[in-house]
Amino acid sequence: MLIGSSLKMYFGRARTLEWTRAVAAICAEHPAVRRGLVEPFVIPTFPSIPDVVTVLQETGAADAGMLVGAQDLHWEDAGAFTGEVSAPELAEHGVALAEIGHAERRRMFGETDATVARKVAAALRHGIAPVLCIGEEAAGDHRAAAAACIAQLDASVALAVREGLTGRLVVAYEPVWAIGAPEPAGEEHIRAVAGALRAHAAAGPFDAQVIYGGSAGPGLLPRIADSVDGMFLGRFAHDPAAFGAILDEALALEEDR
Numbered sequence: 507m508l509i510g511s512s513l514k515m516y517f518g519r520a521r522t523l524e525w526t527r528a529v530a531a532i533c534a535e536h537p538a539v540r541r542g543l544v545e546p547f548v549i550p551t552f553p554s555i556p557d558v559v560t561v562l563q564e565t566g567a568a569d570a571g572m573l574v575g576a577q578d579l580h581w582e583d584a585g586a587f588t589g590e591v592s593a594p595e596l597a598e599h600g601v602a603l604a605e606i607g608h609a610e611r612r613r614m615f616g617e618t619d620a621t622v623a624r625k626v627a628a629a630l631r632h633g634i635a636p637v638l639c640i641g642e643e644a645a646g647d648h649r650a651a652a653a654a655c656i657a658q659l660d661a662s663v664a665l666a667v668r669e670g671l672t673g674r675l676v677v678a679y680e681p682v683w684a685i686g687a688p689e690p691a692g693e694e695h696i697r698a699v700a701g702a703l704r705a706h707a708a709a710g711p712f713d714a715q716v717i718y719g720g721s722a723g724p725g726l727l728p729r730i731a732d733s734v735d736g737m738f739l740g741r742f743a744h745d746p747a748a749f750g751a752i753l754d755e756a757l758a759l760e761e762d763r
């Protein structure tokens with residue numbers, strides 16, 4: 507299971523490091539992580555990436571398998587792209603994952619399926635696993651949602667497939683209407699859509715995992731674990747203890763198998 511959190515732009519430098527130290531300490535000692543059942547990750551803002559990498563090394567969380575991600579990247583390797591950050595530079599910093607196409611970037615920063623596809627290819631070319639954010643816009647029938655998400659997934663990986671790229675692909679199923687909400691989507695909806703995405707992705711050329719995000723917190727994983735490969739946490743992991751509680755749930759699930 508892949509379980510982690512994007513800090514979005516919620517925290518400044520000091521709070522990012524405080525949160526990371528606390529979560530990394532939990533992860534470094536947690537049996538779910540130490541036994542290799544859970545791969546934890548954190549996705550801070552760009553300027554905090556080097557410090558977060560250092561904290562994970564100092565706490566032993568990096569040795570236990572905890573990964574660092576970026577919240578975006580540019581599709582070109584270098585050039586006159588003011589304000590952007592390239593995949594090769596992120597790889598130099600030790601970044602293993604990069605969020606691509608988050609609903610907030612699509613809505614506020616003009617990301618399209620075409621730019622997402624270019625970013626997915628750039629990440630894969632540089633050995634960074636895309637955390638490709640997929641989700642239907644409005645709440646509704648799970649069949650229509652699954653069809654919309656599968657179409658979005660296909661469009662997002664089309665360029666990478668044409669270029670013959672392979673590697674790890676993390677599909678983050680995040681129903682747009684469930685992001686920033688009081689509650690996650692219903693468990694039957696998540697299980698149906700994530701299950702459809704997982705079956706579809708498994709037929710492709712990538713080493714694919716499907717994780718769920720959108721107001722996820724403690725208590726959700728046991729209800730959807732048969733259909734997802736992990737969790738993508740936001741606000742409800744701002745308390746490090748909540749992150750630990752979800753690791754406990756993952757461990758209990760594995761022990762029940």
Ligand SMILES: O=C[C@H](O)COP(=O)(O)O
Pocket residue numbers: 512680684685686687719720721722738739740741742
């Ligand atoms: O990146 C995480 C997702 O967008 C979910 O955020 P949220 O749990 O705060 O709704």
